[in-house]
Amino acid sequence: xxxxxxxxxxxxxxxxxxxxxxxxxxxxxxxxxxxxxxxxxxxxxxxxxxxxxxxxxxxxxxxxxxxxxxxxxxxxxxxxxxxxxxxxxxxxxxxxxxxxxxxxxxxxxxxxxxxxxxxxxxxxxxxxxxxxxxxxxxxxxxxxxxxxxxxxxxxxxxxxxxxxxxxxxxxxxxxxxxxxxxxxxxxxxxxxxxxxxxxxxxxxxxxxxxxxxxxxxxxxxxxxxxxxxxxxxxxxxxxxxxxxxxxxxxxxxxxxxxxxxxxxxxxxxxxxxxxxxxxxxxxxxxxxxxxxxxxxxxxxxxxxxxxxxxxxxxxxxxxxxxxxxxxxxxxxxxxxxxxxxxxxxxxxxxxxxxxxxxxxxxxxxxxxxxxxxxxxxxxxxxxxxxxxxxxxxxxxxxxxxxxxxxxxxxxx
Amino acid sequence: xxxxxxxxxxxxxxxxxxxxxxxxxxxxxxxxxxxxxxxxxxxxxxxxxxxxxxxxxxxxxxxxxxxxxxxxxxxxxxxxxxxxxxxxxxxxxxxxxxxxxxxxxxxxxxxxxxxxxxxxxxxxxxxxxxxxxxxxxxxxxxxxxxxxxxxxxxxxxxxxxxxxxxxxxxxxxxxxxxxxxxxxxxxxxxxxxxxxxxxxxxxxxxxxxxxxxxxxxxx
Numbered sequence: 026x027x028x029x030x031x032x033x034x035x036x037x038x039x040x041x042x043x044x045x046x047x048x049x050x051x052x053x054x055x056x057x058x059x060x061x062x063x064x065x066x067x068x069x070x071x072x073x074x075x076x077x078x079x080x081x082x083x084x085x086x087x088x089x090x091x092x093x094x095x096x097x098x099x100x101x102x103x104x105x106x107x108x109x110x111x112x113x114x115x116x117x118x119x120x121x122x123x124x125x126x127x128x129x130x131x132x133x134x135x136x137x138x139x140x141x142x143x144x145x146x147x148x149x150x151x152x153x154x155x156x157x158x159x160x161x162x163x164x165x166x167x168x169x170x171x172x173x174x175x176x177x178x179x180x181x182x183x184x185x186x187x188x189x190x191x192x193x194x195x196x197x198x199x200x201x202x203x204x205x206x207x208x209x210x211x212x213x214x215x216x217x218x219x220x221x222x223x224x225x226x227x228x229x230x231x232x233x234x235x236x237x238x239x240x241x242x243x244x245x246x247x248x249x250x251x252x253x254x255x256x257x258x259x260x261x262x263x264x265x266x267x268x269x270x271x272x273x274x275x276x277x278x279x280x281x282x283x284x285x286x287x288x289x290x291x292x293x294x295x296x297x298x299x300x301x302x303x304x305x306x307x308x309x310x311x312x313x314x315x316x317x318x319x320x321x322x323x324x325x326x327x328x329x330x331x332x333x334x335x336x337x338x339x340x341x342x343x344x345x346x347x348x349x350x351x352x353x354x355x356x357x358x359x360x361x362x363x364x365x366x367x368x369x370x371x372x373x374x375x376x377x378x379x380x381x382x383x384x385x386x387x388x389x390x391x392x393x394x395x396x397x398x399x400x401x402x403x404x405x406x407x408x409x410x411x412x413x414x415x416x417x418x419x420x421x422x423x424x425x426x427x428x429x430x431x432x433x434x435x436x437x
Numbered sequence: 438x439x440x441x442x443x444x445x446x447x448x449x450x451x452x453x454x455x456x457x458x459x460x461x462x463x464x465x466x467x468x469x470x471x472x473x474x475x476x477x478x479x480x481x482x483x484x485x486x487x488x489x490x491x492x493x494x495x496x497x498x499x500x501x502x503x504x505x506x507x508x509x510x511x512x513x514x515x516x517x518x519x520x521x522x523x524x525x526x527x528x529x530x531x532x533x534x535x536x537x538x539x540x541x542x543x544x545x546x547x548x549x550x551x552x553x554x555x556x557x558x559x560x561x562x563x564x565x566x567x568x569x570x571x572x573x574x575x576x577x578x579x580x581x582x583x584x585x586x587x588x589x590x591x592x593x594x595x596x597x598x599x600x601x602x603x604x605x606x607x608x609x610x611x612x613x614x615x616x617x618x619x620x621x622x623x624x625x626x627x628x629x630x631x632x633x634x635x636x637x638x639x640x641x642x643x644x645x646x647x648x649x650x651x652x653x654x655x656x
Contacts, residue, residue, distance in 0.1 A: 413498035
């Protein structure tokens with residue numbers, strides 16, 4: 026790349042923190058022992074693993090023996106849903122999920138369904154908040170698990186997890202939450218919020234990729250996914266990925282050490298971006314807004330730009346060095362629009378025009394202003410050529426973007 | 438999903454040729470739909486005597502490759518006789534761009550078929566062709582299905598051997614499409630695309646499209 030990148034796709038993955046990487050290198054180069062070995066290097070590794078487990082557990086108010094390290098959020102979600110469903114097969118075969126889960130929850134539920142389990146999806150409202158009454162109505166005597174995403178990856182809606190957890194606890198049903206987007210951005214207390222199982226990972230918070238965790242409340246039993254050694258309390262076999270685990274713990278430590286300061290500055294940038302982009306005509310902010318903005322992830326902005334298509338916006342921005350993502354069908358491998366956007370009631374053509382901007386502590390005000398400028402231009406260019414402009418907005422076809430093309434075609 | 442476009446595709450995407458609407462056009466067509474996420478509009482000026490395309494402009498609602506294929510298609514047909522254009526293959530716009538990712542091949546189909554649709558309207562208007570009463574045969578259905586691209590291979594469903602069975606039974610059309618087990622993720626998209634193309638025939642038949650995995654499971 027011959028230009029500076031403005032990276033606004035931190036909901037996908039983040040740049041690793043230098044302090045995290047430095048620490049990890051030490052565990053590749055010097056302290057590379059295996060925690061199960063009996064010699065000095067092994068003992069050292071085991072002590073480090075203990076520190077990491079304590080740190081991760083402490084960041085969400087769990088006990089160290091309640092934390093299982095996995096290869097990431099996808100594995101944690103698979104392990105939680107599959108593991109509980111199989112372990113409680115004789116107790117019941119009914120699972121409840123929300124309609125806006127990550128594919129690693131949705132797909133597991135879908136497969137279980139094909140194997141004879143019953144799966145119900147709970148509705149969300151137009152801002153993505155779970156319909157609590159709908160949830161309550163879904164419980165059956167055979168219900169064994171409820172899984173609701175803590176904060177949504179696409180539209181940033183933060184659920185009232187404590188209330189959902191309380192309802193499940195009262196019904197005597199296990200409650201799992203996928204906190205991949207919330208961890209490191211929000212204060213999480215698994216005890217207070219009545220959480221039985223929780224998925225989270227490192228790479229969304231300036232930690233390494235390929236490492237995550239599953240919190241399993243003491244007393245909750247599940248079937249393991251893989252067979253092998255007795256690692257991770259005999260629940261997840263395989264030599265612990267210690268450098269990544271150390272990086273995970275360090276990134277969690279930094280995230281929670283700096284939580285308040287970072288939240289404050291990221292929210293300021295987010296609101297600056299929202300303010301700038303909502304000056305563009307014919308747009309919709311997807312997810313919590315207005316008085317609900319406080320229930321939106323600090324780093325998430327998701328906007329539908331009407332009458333144009335998201336992949337084209339994304340590609341134009343990419344050519345200008347701005348990295349974002351889109352919920353449009355054309356930017357997905359399966360050519361289906363985001364199920365989250367359709368679940369909140371967007372029509373397909375509204376989902377196709379959506380762009381997600383996800384910020385991090387490394388973004389600056391200047392980058393946000395540059396982004397607003399670029400998005401405004403790109404939207405105007407694409408609208409000036411759109412075949413989907415309603416007659417009453419034909420002025421969109423006559424914007425100065427036409428001049429832009431003229432100049433470009435003249436070899437500018 | 439990371440998409441790698443050719444330089445030529447990026448060039449046509451960022452600097453589209455023949456953009457806009459011809460106000461005194463004598464041929465026009467809009468193909469695709471906003472719900473599908475791609476829609477292209479063409480306006481043309483065809484010389485009624487020579488049948489040469491003397492001017493063409495497009496407008497697009499769609500992704501980068503939708504814009505690029507429409508743009509290059511206008512360049513490809515400008516100055517050509519409409520009979521020559523009618524013979525063009527649906528992947529020719531993609532080829533001219535130096536290729537497209539398989540998942541984007543349907544854009545080329547839309548770009549070429551859009552122009553062909555405009556020409557067809559024009560020919561009807563000047564009485565060069567009759568408002569055809571389409572006799573629904575298996576062959577006609579196969580020809581329509583040749584416009585649906587497999588998103589993984591970028592080849593149409595017929596040539597990719599996905600069409601397992603076609604049956605026309607009075608007012609009912611049955612089509613069974615088979616996919617490899619690892620292609621099940623495309624089932625929903627392929628189903629919608631097939632329905633969209635069949636519905637464009639505007640026939641009164643009941644259409645049933647079943648998608649099967651090679652393992653024999655209906656999806």
